[in-house]
Amino acid sequence: MNVTLVYPRWDYPTFGQLQEPLGLLHIGAVLKARGHQVEFFDLAVDRIERVDESIAHADLVGISSSTVLFGRAALVLRRVKERRPDLPVIVGGPHATLRTEDAVMRGFDAAVVGEGEYTMLDLVEAIEKGKPLHGIAGSAARDGDRVVFGPDRGFEPDLDVFPDPDRTLVDYRKYFADDIEYVGMMSSRGCPYNCLFCKPMLDKMHGMRVRRRSARRVAREMANIASSLGHTRFLFKDDTMVLGGSEFFVDFERELAVAGLPDPRWVCQARVDQITPPLLEQMKRCGVEAIAFGVESGSQKVLDFFRKGIKIEQTIRTFDLCHELGIGTLAFVMLGAPVETREDLEATVRLIERIRPDSLSFSIATPGPGNSLHDYAVEQEIRNVEAIEENDYQYNTRPLKLSLVSAADVAWAANAILDAVPNAFYKDEMRARANRLAEGA
Numbered sequence: 001m002n003v004t005l006v007y008p009r010w011d012y013p014t015f016g017q018l019q020e021p022l023g024l025l026h027i028g029a030v031l032k033a034r035g036h037q038v039e040f041f042d043l044a045v046d047r048i049e050r051v052d053e054s055i056a057h058a059d060l061v062g063i064s065s066s067t068v069l070f071g072r073a074a075l076v077l078r079r080v081k082e083r084r085p086d087l088p089v090i091v092g093g094p095h096a097t098l099r100t101e102d103a104v105m106r107g108f109d110a111a112v113v114g115e116g117e118y119t120m121l122d123l124v125e126a127i128e129k130g131k132p133l134h135g136i137a138g139s140a141a142r143d144g145d146r147v148v149f150g151p152d153r154g155f156e157p158d159l160d161v162f163p164d165p166d167r168t169l170v171d172y173r174k175y176f177a178d179d180i181e182y183v184g185m186m187s188s189r190g191c192p193y194n195c196l197f198c199k200p201m202l203d204k205m206h207g208m209r210v211r212r213r214s215a216r217r218v219a220r221e222m223a224n225i226a227s228s229l230g231h232t233r234f235l236f237k238d239d240t241m242v243l244g245g246s247e248f249f250v251d252f253e254r255e256l257a258v259a260g261l262p263d264p265r266w267v268c269q270a271r272v273d274q275i276t277p278p279l280l281e282q283m284k285r286c287g288v289e290a291i292a293f294g295v296e297s298g299s300q301k302v303l304d305f306f307r308k309g310i311k312i313e314q315t316i317r318t319f320d321l322c323h324e325l326g327i328g329t330l331a332f333v334m335l336g337a338p339v340e341t342r343e344d345l346e347a348t349v350r351l352i353e354r355i356r357p358d359s360l361s362f363s364i365a366t367p368g369p370g371n372s373l374h375d376y377a378v379e380q381e382i383r384n385v386e387a388i389e390e391n392d393y394q395y396n397t398r399p400l401k402l403s404l405v406s407a408a409d410v411a412w413a414a415n416a417i418l419d420a421v422p423n424a425f426y427k428d429e430m431r432a433r434a435n436r437l438a439e440g441a
């Protein structure tokens, strides 16, 4: 079958190095392994007219969408159906997982819940055989006026059985910016923590248990990328790559050498409470250049409200350790908690001044579908934005009604933390966002 895969990042305000949508590259890989032909378009770098050309000879379209992109996913759906009403269009990714029924009612022929590799293959088989799409495990589809869910698919326990994401579908030259040339990787799926702005949503996407790929498979994938594409810098997108402690990285160091890639450079995300000196030293031996940490706030009260499960002292200790070992740091900060006061914002500014991250990025606490912050905001009647798709964590600046601070206070804190980090990436763009906060947009 000919399958057209689309990432609908169409006119989405973004900056910095674009990241390849790994989920669709995984779907592309399993389809190709079964002998299907795949064309892939990311509308951040490809013109929509190329999708029009592709669907002229396609048997199926697959779209991946987060919540913020869902309106754009629906536009692509409409455009496809205007040209080829007969062509099945399937949606997967975070929004289809979290708002499955809505996705089907919006007109998609099927919506995939959670991990998509096996479900996509079953849907393709059903289409090939002319069978109905409803009733397939891990998906939902319309049967007359009803949305019918297939049985729960669960999650593949052994991630090593999946093929590597198919990177031949992507032209990395379109993604790299300035000196930033990272190829995205994933060494695990899932996270055992319980942050208010993330859980239980993430469990629906990646399962309750953390599943890891073997160090050998990860190292081999990196070596293949180095030999086929010539890239040796990687960005691990795992939520909890360092959860397994030093053990994984001891294996990783050995496997990188076996795979013929002794000196890769990579960056990852981690929690401050996971870091120990031996772990950091072992990560350094494996090539870590920088780590991004969810610092979130300098107020313990706000951290506890977010159910973040970290202590301010752990943040300070971890940043000190990284500085000592020459490992770069990025701090993610979350402003706009409904319990936050001016004093809490000042504590956050002081913490950032104290830990001196090399770079920084701030978001605004946003009630997304399926996260506990959303339930809290509904209960407390403090949502400012009713339509969930209109929330986007950065550009929609007032997702919650804040009663303890003003928009100007939040903007002040955003500007002050940027002032404290002279070399933050994309500082001008973040400054512009901070200033929009002050306007109370």
Ligand code: B12
Pocket (backbone or CB within 6 Å): 009, 012, 019, 020, 021, 022, 023, 024, 026, 027, 061, 062, 063, 064, 065, 066, 067, 068, 069, 090, 091, 092, 093, 094, 095, 098, 112, 114, 115, 116, 117, 119, 120, 186, 190, 197, 198, 202, 205, 206, 237, 238, 239, 363, 368, 369, 392, 393, 394, 395
């Ligand atoms: C890397 C990342 C980014 C990167 C790159 C995004 C990209 N191009 O992929 C950047 C930094 C740009 C980013 C930005 C944002 N992100 Co982000 N991001 C992630 C992260 C950490 C990893 C994504 C990933 O590659 N996963 C690995 C792949 C294998 O999983 P997957 O994409 O889910 O795909 C699987 C299934 O979903 C399914 N599937 C996916 N697509 C399709 C399509 C079809 C047809 C089928 C059948 C199946 C299928 O099958 C895949 C394989 O099993 C996730 C958290 C996470 N753990 O997934 C958050 C996450 C997706 N991001 C999130 C958010 C909120 C954002 C932002 C809105 C934040 C902001 N404004 O700053 C923006 C919006 C970006 C956008 N355009 O959508 C939320 C999404 C919540 C939601 N309801 O949509 C997540 C879940 C984080 C969280 N815990 O809140 N993000």
Ligand code: SF4
Pocket (backbone or CB within 6 Å): 191, 192, 193, 194, 195, 198, 199, 202, 239, 271, 294
């Ligand atoms: S925010 Fe990070 S640490 Fe917290 S639950 Fe989500 S993935 Fe886990």
